[in-house]
Structures are given as C-alpha cells and as structure tokens.
Amino acid sequence: MSKIQVLDPHISNMIAAGEVVERPANIVKECVENSIDAHAKEISIEAYEGGIDKLVIQDDGEGMSREDAKLAFLRHATSKLKDEDDLFNIQTMGFRGEALPSIAAVSKVVLSTSDGDEGSRIEYDYGELKGQESISIPQGTKIEVSGLFYKTPARFKYLRKASYEFSVIADLVNKMALSHPNIRFRLFHNDRLVFQSSGKGNVLEILYQMYGKEVAENAVPFKAKNETFKLSGYAIQPKINRSTKYFIFLSINDRLVRSIPLQNAIIETYHNYMPPNRFPIVLLNIDVDTQLVDVNVHPNKWEVRIAQQNDLIQLIKETINAAFTKELRTVEISPQKEKEKEKKVVQPSLMEEMREEVQEVDPIENVYEQSMIPKKQPTILEELKEEVREVDPIENVYEQEEPFQPIISEQSYEYPIPIPKKKxxxxxxxxxxxxxxxxxxxxxxxxxxxxxxxxxxxxxxxxxxxxxxxxxxxxxxxxxxxxxxxxxxxxxxxxxxxxxxxxxxxxxxxxxxxxxxxxxxxxxxxxxxxxxxxxxxxxxxxxxxxxxxxxxxxxxxxxxxxxxxxxxxxxxxxxxxxxxxxxxxxxxxxxxxxxxxxxxxxxxxxxxxxxxxxxxxxxx
Ligand SMILES: Nc1ncnc2c1ncn2[C@@H]1O[C@H](COP(=O)(O)OP(=O)(O)OP(=O)(O)O)[C@@H](O)[C@H]1O
Ligand SMILES: [Mg+2]
The missing domain is CATH 3.30.1540.20 (MutL, C-terminal domain, dimerisation subdomain)
Known part of the structure; x- marks a missing residue:
C-alpha cells in the first residue's frame, strides 16, 4: 500500500487557514474584499471583543444564489478566475478561492446571502456543513464568524488582548476606507459605532476622521503619470509626522499592498524635510495594467511584484517632491486649547504586526545623525511650553494599554473643514x-x-x-x-x-x-x-x-x-x-x-x- 495519501479536504483547508487566517483582522480583510468584489456600496463590520468572540460583516453587494453559496465554501471554488490567462490579469481583490473555506475550517460560520432572486442561509462548524436553508432577505451578503480557533488552541493562544485585536481591525478598515472612498464603511466595536465614512468619494473626509483636522488641512493632493504608471494621492506636509512607518498607505489598482522599496522611496523623499526617526503620512494609489503586477505572491495578498519597479520609484520621488515644493509652508503654532480639542478628534490608528518591516539601521545615516545633531538646544517652542507635534496615536495605544476607544460622534464624519485662508x-x-x-x-x-x-x-x-x-x-x-x-x-x-x-x-x-x-x-x-x-x-x-x-x-x-x-x-x-x-x-x-x-x-x-x-x- 502506498504511503502517500491525498489529504482530506478538511485538513487541507486547515493548512490553508494557517496562512490566510492568523487573527480576526485577516477575516475582516477577506470578507471586506469579497464585498468589494461583489460591488457593494455599503459595508458594515461589527466586532465583539476584538473580533475574537464574533465578527459580522454585511454588505449590499450582488449576493449569491443558493447553489453558489454552497460552492463558495469549497476549496479553490471562485467566481473570479476562469482560465490561466485570468491569473495574469487579475482585476478583483480575491482570486484564489481559499478564504471562505479557510475561515470555515477554524471557526463557526453562518452565511446569509441573496442575489435578489433567492436567499439562503448556510452554516459551518469548524469545517463541517451543519445545514442550508432558504431565507428571504434583501440582496446582499452577511457573514457571521464566531468561536475563532476554539478547536485549535495552539492558534488561539497567539491571539492578543481584545483591545489590540480590535485596533488591528480598526487600522485595516480605515485603510480600506481610504482606498475605497466610494464605499460607505461602518465599523462597530461591542455595538458601538467607532468609524464611518460617507461613501461620497471624499478621501479628505476619511483622513480628517482618522487623524484630525490638521492632517486633512495639510494634505497636498498629487497626480502624475508616465507611460506605465498613474499615481494619485495625498502627501501630508512634512511638519506633521509620525514615529513609525505605518502611516504610509500604498495601494495598487485599489488593492492595499505592502512594499518596502516603495515605502523607502517615499521616506527618502521626505528625509530632508523631517527630523530624524520621524516618518511621513502619505496616501499613494498606483494604477497600472494588471498584467504588470503579480498579486499571487502570498495567500494573504499583501505583497506584490511589480514590473518596471525602478521607473515607478523614480516617478514617486519626483511626484511627491514636486507636490511639496509647490506647497511648503511654515510651521504654524496653534493655541493649546485648540490642540487639546484636536487630540480628541484624532483617532488612534493602529499597529499591524508587519514583522517583515523590521527597521533597518543605516550605519551612515546614524553617523550623520549623531554627529550632526547639536546637543539639546533650547528651542523657542520649548520656551513657550508648546508641544509641536501631536501625540502619536500608536505610541499612545502602546503606552496606555487600555481598551481602544476611538472617539467619534454620529455627526462628525462629514468633512467639516472650512476652506483654508490663502496663506x-x-x-x-x-x-x-x-x-x-x-x-x-x-x-x-x-x-x-x-x-x-x-x-x-x-x-x-x-x-x-x-x-x-x-x-x-x-x-x-x-x-x-x-x-x-x-x-x-x-x-x-x-x-x-x-x-x-x-x-x-x-x-x-x-x-x-x-x-x-x-x-x-x-x-x-x-x-x-x-x-x-x-x-x-x-x-x-x-x-x-x-x-x-x-x-x-x-x-x-x-x-x-x-x-x-x-x-x-x-x-x-x-x-x-x-x-x-x-x-x-x-x-x-x-x-x-x-x-x-x-x-x-x-x-x-x-x-x-x-x-x-x-x-x-x-x-x-
Ligand atoms: N460578500 C460576497 N458577496 C458575493 N459573493 C461572495 C461574497 N463572498 C464570497 N463570495 C463568493 O464566494 C466565492 C468564494 O469566496 P472566497 O473569498 O473564498 O474566494 P475568492 O474571493 O474567489 O478568492 P480569495 O480566496 O483570493 O479571496 C467568491 O469567488 C464569490 O463568488
Ligand atoms: Mg475572497
């Protein structure tokens, strides 16, 4: 008898889940991407106890027929790829047909969906189909995920505190809202609304909500293109900066991606305008022929390979540099009271575990920085007892280690910035x-x-x-x-x-x-x-x-x-x-x-x- 066996689908789904589902935020990402692919106009995400207890993701997209709802849980079942050529021309967020079976392998899932003609409810328990029934609901899809990793204690153990897990979800949803301003996003934690975007296509409105008025007011829009790439986005004036690199948002054809070379290109462009060890806030979307980007690098789809990357880097540097040179302004000191107010609006956006992004130490930079920085100089700002930089949300979350409670009022999500005076x-x-x-x-x-x-x-x-x-x-x-x-x-x-x-x-x-x-x-x-x-x-x-x-x-x-x-x-x-x-x-x-x-x-x-x-x- 042969020693080699084809793995049982449940086991292969568990293996795939290991790569796709590491924490609740991964489930949110996969489900929201599915909603985007289904052309949803509204997506709501509800998390309970950081998504560890339960996640509910609901959209008003195309929905699925009864038969598709069942097929969706089969491994490598997808509506997004038909043949080999499609693999090199991916237009959708998903394409692997792995997310739903992976999620269903490690949690309890209830999917309710309707394509407008027929509605169905399908239930999975740790990889096992529990039942399917017809229901009557409006067009769209709702997916409820609970009991994540209860049957895989080794994985459960690696989940962190609910506040941390939620902060990762919040960061992700913020970024997705930024890269899809035409979709209305709502995010709840333990039934409390913590973030929403209007879906009216206004990126500044989302920036305002995430980081406050000062950031939105100092966002310099840019657009540029060459024969291959089209860039658009916002570069925040360097006087507003952060202590980590996590505020550089990159998307390629509306897909959020991570790319160290592109991130470094942006940091280098800002280098001369910023104190050492501070990093910029930048939103950059790149449009490029889908055939020139390989998104099939890792199952989590964060990494991409880009053809002609060096040309792209050059274009990014030139574009962001030109955006500043036009718009550079002096640092303006605002009154203490207003700053206090501002801090309340600032919504802590949060850390992801981007382990691959370990900060490399450049020895030359180091020599330069150390030898050049005069020993503690008194500044007029200090004398005025003024805190120039606002509190860094990430540092804050870490220092406080308190449950994450972003502040948002129902009315405050419309972008209320008056047209700035001409300065x-x-x-x-x-x-x-x-x-x-x-x-x-x-x-x-x-x-x-x-x-x-x-x-x-x-x-x-x-x-x-x-x-x-x-x-x-x-x-x-x-x-x-x-x-x-x-x-x-x-x-x-x-x-x-x-x-x-x-x-x-x-x-x-x-x-x-x-x-x-x-x-x-x-x-x-x-x-x-x-x-x-x-x-x-x-x-x-x-x-x-x-x-x-x-x-x-x-x-x-x-x-x-x-x-x-x-x-x-x-x-x-x-x-x-x-x-x-x-x-x-x-x-x-x-x-x-x-x-x-x-x-x-x-x-x-x-x-x-x-x-x-x-x-x-x-x-x-
Ligand atoms: N919210 C949704 N609305 C409509 N259809 C959906 C939704 N979620 C999933 N589907 C359908 O279920 C299929 C399987 O979803 P799944 O996320 O597992 O795979 P995928 O999106 O095709 O690829 P990937 O694994 O890369 O995400 C999708 O191809 C899509 O047809
Ligand atoms: Mg998917």
Missing part, C-alpha cells in the same frame, strides 16, 4: 517679511500679514550652506588653496595604514592626506568649499567616518561632507546679528530650494498667527 507659501513668503529684531541672539523676529514669524538663524544658515555645498560638491576636482601651515590631525594606526584608500575617495573632493610621523595625517592644501572656522575638526570627523566605513560610495561621502560642513560653517546659535546680517540670512534662506527645514528636518521658520495671538489674549 503665503513657497518662496514668495520671504518677500513680505519685515524684520522686527532679534531674540536671545538666536532668533530673527519678523512680521507679515499673518502675524509673527520667527526664524531660527542657526537652522536657516545650516539649510543655506547645505544647499550651496551640495551644488559645489557636485563639481568634482574643485579649486584648492595652499596653506601656509598644513592642517594636522591625529590618526590611528589603522587609518594611517589605509591612507591610500581614503585618498582615493577624498581626492575627487579636493582633499589629500599625507602621513606625518606615526600618528598624524596632514593636509597641505584645502578646497575652497572647506574654508571654515574649524577645518581641523572637520577633517577629524571625516576620518572618524572612514574609521567606520572604509569604503563608501561617492554619494554617501558627499552626503556626509555636506552634513558636517553645513553645521560647521553656519552662524553660531547664539550670536548678535546686525540688521543687514539678518536680512542676508533671510535672503539666503529664500534662495534655498527647500527653505522651511534645516538639513535635519527641523523647522527653520515658524509662524504665530495673528488669530492665534488674539485667541491666546482672549480678544475673541
């Missing part, structure tokens, strides 16, 4: 500044139509030098100036041993080291761009960099040089400036491509608006 933005902003004076030898105070404008003189100069240097260093082999007295720097034996390798890399930038004695390197002439007050210190930092990375590519080295130099040659944080010097700082800043943030992403300019001052002084 000066881009480079024209600097044309209308009138200098009032200097504060604490550190800040230039100006006024304009909007109110009080505060410029951080150090950050402003850092930005200017950074951009200037970047330009100069693009031209290799720069002009040099001989020194009367050579510069000397201390060097370890390891560095001295590698001086030729180091020179190979620094010579294109005009720096040549010579060995001098047993523990010193000297430089006899320096490039013009290197002239600054602390040239030796700069060379030391450069050598420190080579201690960590003996071989770097030219772009990395350029980045390091630019970052270190920009810091060295800026006006000191505390320094009295004459009116002319202040004017020069402003003129220089205006010349910058990106004047509103220093190279580390901190703001260079903030505005305290007249209306905010009036409010604070209670002048109405």
């Amino acid at each position: 000066e933005k881009g480079h024209a902003f600097f044309d209308h500044l009138r200098i009032i004076g200097q504060l604490r030898s550190s800040y230039i105070l100006c006024e304009n139509e909007e109110g009080l404008v505060v410029i951080d003189q150090h950050a402003a100069q850092e930005r200017y030098h950074y951009e200037q240097l970047q330009k100069e260093l693009m031209q290799l082999d720069p002009k040099k100036q001989p020194l009367m007295l050579p510069l000397q720097v201390h060097a370890s034996p390891a560095l001295i041993a590698h001086v030729d390798t180091i020179n190979e890399q620094t010579e294109p930038f005009g720096i040549h080291f010579e060995v001098f004695g047993s523990d010193r390197l000297i430089v006899r002439e320096i490039p013009l761009w290197m002239q600054c007050e602390q040239e030796e210190e700069f060379l030391e930092r450069l050598l420190d960099f080579f201690m960590e990375h003996l071989r770097v590519d030219i772009a990395q080295l350029r980045k390091h040089i630019v970052a270190t130099m920009a810091c060295h040659s800026s006006i000191r944080f505390h320094r009295d400036l004459s009116k002319q010097e202040m004017e020069q700082v402003i003129k220089d800043l205006q010349k910058c491509e990106q004047p509103y943030h220093c190279p580390h992403g901190r703001p260079t300019v903030i505005t305290l608006s007249d209306s905010m001052l009036r409010k604070e002084f209670e002048r109405g």
Whole structure:
C-alpha cells in the first residue's frame, strides 16, 4: 500500500487557514474584499471583543444564489478566475478561492446571502456543513464568524488582548476606507459605532476622521503619470509626522499592498524635510495594467511584484517632491486649547504586526545623525511650553494599554473643514517679511500679514550652506588653496595604514592626506568649499567616518561632507546679528530650494498667527 495519501479536504483547508487566517483582522480583510468584489456600496463590520468572540460583516453587494453559496465554501471554488490567462490579469481583490473555506475550517460560520432572486442561509462548524436553508432577505451578503480557533488552541493562544485585536481591525478598515472612498464603511466595536465614512468619494473626509483636522488641512493632493504608471494621492506636509512607518498607505489598482522599496522611496523623499526617526503620512494609489503586477505572491495578498519597479520609484520621488515644493509652508503654532480639542478628534490608528518591516539601521545615516545633531538646544517652542507635534496615536495605544476607544460622534464624519485662508507659501513668503529684531541672539523676529514669524538663524544658515555645498560638491576636482601651515590631525594606526584608500575617495573632493610621523595625517592644501572656522575638526570627523566605513560610495561621502560642513560653517546659535546680517540670512534662506527645514528636518521658520495671538489674549 502506498504511503502517500491525498489529504482530506478538511485538513487541507486547515493548512490553508494557517496562512490566510492568523487573527480576526485577516477575516475582516477577506470578507471586506469579497464585498468589494461583489460591488457593494455599503459595508458594515461589527466586532465583539476584538473580533475574537464574533465578527459580522454585511454588505449590499450582488449576493449569491443558493447553489453558489454552497460552492463558495469549497476549496479553490471562485467566481473570479476562469482560465490561466485570468491569473495574469487579475482585476478583483480575491482570486484564489481559499478564504471562505479557510475561515470555515477554524471557526463557526453562518452565511446569509441573496442575489435578489433567492436567499439562503448556510452554516459551518469548524469545517463541517451543519445545514442550508432558504431565507428571504434583501440582496446582499452577511457573514457571521464566531468561536475563532476554539478547536485549535495552539492558534488561539497567539491571539492578543481584545483591545489590540480590535485596533488591528480598526487600522485595516480605515485603510480600506481610504482606498475605497466610494464605499460607505461602518465599523462597530461591542455595538458601538467607532468609524464611518460617507461613501461620497471624499478621501479628505476619511483622513480628517482618522487623524484630525490638521492632517486633512495639510494634505497636498498629487497626480502624475508616465507611460506605465498613474499615481494619485495625498502627501501630508512634512511638519506633521509620525514615529513609525505605518502611516504610509500604498495601494495598487485599489488593492492595499505592502512594499518596502516603495515605502523607502517615499521616506527618502521626505528625509530632508523631517527630523530624524520621524516618518511621513502619505496616501499613494498606483494604477497600472494588471498584467504588470503579480498579486499571487502570498495567500494573504499583501505583497506584490511589480514590473518596471525602478521607473515607478523614480516617478514617486519626483511626484511627491514636486507636490511639496509647490506647497511648503511654515510651521504654524496653534493655541493649546485648540490642540487639546484636536487630540480628541484624532483617532488612534493602529499597529499591524508587519514583522517583515523590521527597521533597518543605516550605519551612515546614524553617523550623520549623531554627529550632526547639536546637543539639546533650547528651542523657542520649548520656551513657550508648546508641544509641536501631536501625540502619536500608536505610541499612545502602546503606552496606555487600555481598551481602544476611538472617539467619534454620529455627526462628525462629514468633512467639516472650512476652506483654508490663502496663506503665503513657497518662496514668495520671504518677500513680505519685515524684520522686527532679534531674540536671545538666536532668533530673527519678523512680521507679515499673518502675524509673527520667527526664524531660527542657526537652522536657516545650516539649510543655506547645505544647499550651496551640495551644488559645489557636485563639481568634482574643485579649486584648492595652499596653506601656509598644513592642517594636522591625529590618526590611528589603522587609518594611517589605509591612507591610500581614503585618498582615493577624498581626492575627487579636493582633499589629500599625507602621513606625518606615526600618528598624524596632514593636509597641505584645502578646497575652497572647506574654508571654515574649524577645518581641523572637520577633517577629524571625516576620518572618524572612514574609521567606520572604509569604503563608501561617492554619494554617501558627499552626503556626509555636506552634513558636517553645513553645521560647521553656519552662524553660531547664539550670536548678535546686525540688521543687514539678518536680512542676508533671510535672503539666503529664500534662495534655498527647500527653505522651511534645516538639513535635519527641523523647522527653520515658524509662524504665530495673528488669530492665534488674539485667541491666546482672549480678544475673541
Ligand atoms: N460578500 C460576497 N458577496 C458575493 N459573493 C461572495 C461574497 N463572498 C464570497 N463570495 C463568493 O464566494 C466565492 C468564494 O469566496 P472566497 O473569498 O473564498 O474566494 P475568492 O474571493 O474567489 O478568492 P480569495 O480566496 O483570493 O479571496 C467568491 O469567488 C464569490 O463568488
Ligand atoms: Mg475572497
């Protein structure tokens, strides 16, 4: 007798369930995708105890006939694929014919559905058909799932607290609503409505609900295309940022996807505009011929393979960059009271276990960040006891470890943002500044139509030098100036041993080291761009960099040089400036491509608006 047996369908469904159903949120995803494929206009999701006790997903889609309802629970039974060609041209969310049998294998399922002609109710208990009956209901489908993993304790054990499980569901439903703004979504937890979208196609309305008014107001729309890809979405101004990457929403042909290369492309574009370790909020939808995307990578359908990915990355970078440059504004300080109010509207959106997204540490970035960030500088914002960034919802959920209670009122889901007042933005902003004076030898105070404008003189100069240097260093082999007295720097034996390798890399930038004695390197002439007050210190930092990375590519080295130099040659944080010097700082800043943030992403300019001052002084 042969040893090999074809597995019983129940066992193969259990195996498939292992990949498809890990937690309640996976069931929500599969069922909501089925509703989307059935062209539903309204989808409601009810979760009880984080979906561990029960989930009910209901839609007003096409529904199923009695016969289809039964077939739907068979493995590899699908209405969405007919032949091999369809597999390479997938237009629907589902296509594997695996979700329902997988869910039914590990829980109790009751499906009620009607295609408008006939209605039926079908019941499964841990893979076993319990019965089917005719019922009379309006067109659409309702699926109730309870007792998840009760018969598979090993899996049950891995479920987390109800509040956590619900937060994953809430995050997912938020994202699905964002990528399908024409569908009306409603999400309930323990019978309480926690999220709803109007289904009127307004993405800003959903953003407003998820993250509050400030995010929605600072969302810059973008659209772009090349021969292959069409992009659309919203890039939130970098002054509003988060401590995790989970706020970058990617969808391809309306399918939510995860893609580290695309995510990194977005993060890189924001890099210069944002403090270290902060991440942007971006919504990006990509439309592309379905034949160029392979969605059949993993049963959970989160990952995709995209043809011509490098072209896509280039297009994403250019598009988001162009969106900012047009719309960059100063950081505006809002009154404390309003912030409090805002926090209440902000709905904690939540963490998914994206284990594959372990944050890689870039050693070069690290050196750059550490060496460049001045030790704790007092900021005017701190002095004003103002919290610039709003509370991060994810951090919050984690800190509180309390049941997740998003706040939403029945009326608040319509997008109530008044059309924002026209504010000066881009480079024209600097044309209308009138200098009032200097504060604490550190800040230039100006006024304009909007109110009080505060410029951080150090950050402003850092930005200017950074951009200037970047330009100069693009031209290799720069002009040099001989020194009367050579510069000397201390060097370890390891560095001295590698001086030729180091020179190979620094010579294109005009720096040549010579060995001098047993523990010193000297430089006899320096490039013009290197002239600054602390040239030796700069060379030391450069050598420190080579201690960590003996071989770097030219772009990395350029980045390091630019970052270190920009810091060295800026006006000191505390320094009295004459009116002319202040004017020069402003003129220089205006010349910058990106004047509103220093190279580390901190703001260079903030505005305290007249209306905010009036409010604070209670002048109405
Ligand atoms: N809400 C629904 N409305 C109408 N038909 C549905 C609904 N849910 C499921 N179906 C039908 O049941 C079939 C099986 O669903 P199932 O989710 O198991 O597979 P699929 O969506 O085809 O593929 P995948 O496993 O990739 O999700 C679907 O192809 C569809 O015809
Ligand atoms: Mg499906």
